[in-house]
Amino acid sequence: MRHSSEPGMLLDIASYARRGPGRRDHLSHDETELIERTVRHTPEVMVKVLSRGGQDLKAIGRHLGYLNRGGEVDIETDDGQRLSGKGVEKELLEDWDLDLEEHRRKVDLESWSNRSMPKLAHKLMFSMPAGTPPEKVLAAVKNFAREEFGLKHRYAMVLHTDVPHPHVHMIVKAVSEQGTRLHIRKATLRNWRSEFARQLRAVGVAANATDRGVRGESQSPKRDGIYRAECRGESRRTQARAEAVEAELLDRSLRVEGGKAKLLETRREVERGWRAVSDILVAEGRPELAAQVRRFSAQMAPPWTDRESIAWVLRSHTREVRTRDDPHVR
Numbered sequence: 547m548r549h550s551s552e553p554g555m556l557l558d559i560a561s562y563a564r565r566g567p568g569r570r571d572h573l574s575h576d577e578t579e580l581i582e583r584t585v586r587h588t589p590e591v592m593v594k595v596l597s598r599g600g601q602d603l604k605a606i607g608r609h610l611g612y613l614n615r616g617g618e619v620d621i622e623t624d625d626g627q628r629l630s631g632k633g634v635e636k637e638l639l640e641d642w643d644l645d646l647e648e649h650r651r652k653v654d655l656e657s658w659s660n661r662s663m664p665k666l667a668h669k670l671m672f673s674m675p676a677g678t679p680p681e682k683v684l685a686a687v688k689n690f691a692r693e694e695f696g697l698k699h700r701y702a703m704v705l706h707t708d709v710p711h712p713h714v715h716m717i718v719k720a721v722s723e724q725g726t727r728l729h730i731r732k733a734t735l736r737n738w739r740s741e742f743a744r745q746l747r748a749v750g751v752a753a754n755a756t757d758r759g760v761r762g763e764s765q766s767p768k769r770d771g772i773y774r775a776e777c778r779g780e781s782r783r784t785q786a787r788a789e790a791v792e793a794e795l796l797d798r799s800l801r802v803e804g805g806k807a808k809l810l811e812t813r814r815e816v817e818r819g820w821r822a823v824s825d826i827l828v829a830e831g832r833p834e835l836a837a838q839v840r841r842f843s844a845q846m847a848p849p850w851t852d853r854e855s856i857a858w859v860l861r862s863h864t865r866e867v868r869t870r871d872d873p874h875v876r
Contacts (some may be wrong), residue, residue, distance in 0.1 A: 557581070559760050559819030562826065573826055580754070580849040581823060582835060584761065585842035588754040590741045591636055592713075595730055600665035603639065603648045606717065609669060611636035613704040613715050622688075623702045626697065642667075642719050665720045668730060672742055674717040676710035678751060678847050686745035686753075687714040693745025694741065788856055806851050813849040 557580050562570045573581070593665050599605035614621050629638060644666050672687045684705045695701050700719040705712070710736030739755040746753035750753065798863035820843035848854075 557756055557760060558585070560815040561819070562822035563818035570822075571826060571829075573823070573830065578827075578832075578835075580756070581827075581839065583754040584756050585835075585838045589675045590761075591739055591746065591753050592671075592739045592753050593742055594671045594733060595671070595735065596669035596671060600661045600667050600669055600720070603644055603666060606644065606667050606669075607639055609617070610638065610717065613717075619704055619706070621702050621704055622698055624691065629702075634870035638702060639712045644719070647721060659869065664727065667719045667720055668728060668836070669717060670716040671713055672716065673711055673748070674753065678707060679714055682706045682711035682746065682749045684714055684741060684867050685749050686751065688717065689745045689748070689824050690738070690742050691716065694738070694808075695843070697723065698726070699728055722766070741789075753772050759816055760845075762813070762816065762849070788860065809849040809851060813846075816846075817843055 557577065565569075599609055610621065612617070614629075614634065615632065617630065620636060621629040621638065623629065623638065650669045652705075672683065672690075674683050684703075689701060691701055691703065695718060701716055703716040705715050707715050720727065736757075743753040743755040743786050820839055824836040824839045824843075827833070827839065
């Protein structure tokens with residue numbers, strides 16, 4: 547259930563700087579709290595949809611087998627059961643009647659010939675940064691799922707703690723018990739992030755859900771992972787892009803990507819919005835928070851494209867190597 551008083555992902559910073567009758571000149575209590583969390587860098591939640599393997603029954607079974615580590619980790623279901631042991635994924639899929647769903651789909655195969663096959667199940671992942679108590683992440687996901695899917699879509703989940711950031715994998719049956727198909731759109735994900743953050747705060751975990759642009763982040767991959775992936779050869783695409791950027795840097799002719807102008811315009815709108823928010827806070831007698839807003843806006847990372855981010859990583863690595871070889875190099 548969506549809580550209308552919870553702004554969550556609905557913080558449209560640019561709207562505060564608009565002129566005319568649509569201009570905002572007041573902040574609600576929830577908006578003020580969201581702004582406080584954002585400028586104080588409260589940990590951001592992650593909700594991700596894993597796109598592959600949801601159309602095939604065998605692939606879903608393999609995914610469940612991977613999630614429960616061959617029977618070593620319990621699978622928790624929507625009706626409160628804890629399934630343990632090797633092979634329990636088959637029991638779960640039979641309980642959900644996914645074999646019947648797949649059969650119906652095959653019978654109706656011709657109607658899907660010109661478009662992608664519908665999913666039997668959706669694969670989701672809910673994650674928080676390292677240091678977040680895993681049991682609280684699991685509790686928040688359980689509460690989220692109960693409100694979002696309870697008595698409608700069947701679901702099951704597994705908590706993983708084998709990496710620093712605790713995360714919960716969830717499988718959701720695509721067709722509800724009432725016959726309604728679940729469609730996941732961008733707005734759906736925004737709402738889910740907001741609700742996941744709300745559930746985390748309800749169990750005592752500081753959590754936030756805002757757009758990247760509001761925080762001054764581009765859509766680029768994490769910078770510190772680019773060079774490592776290129777060095778390990780784990781991503782041919784990343785390696786090829788890094789090599790192309792490196793060649794352009796050596797030639798002193800780094801190509802500007804087409805999306806740069808849009809990134810710059812978005813950044814200008816965000817900065818104008820944060821300035822307007824600061825002015826509203828001052829008018830409402832919140833000068834300290836207004837000052838934090840101004841510092842947050844001034845310290846946002848540059849609006850870089852993917853290629854510019856890769857170039858930054860490569861230049862930084864080159865400087866590190868030169869400094870290591872000769873400490874006097876700056």
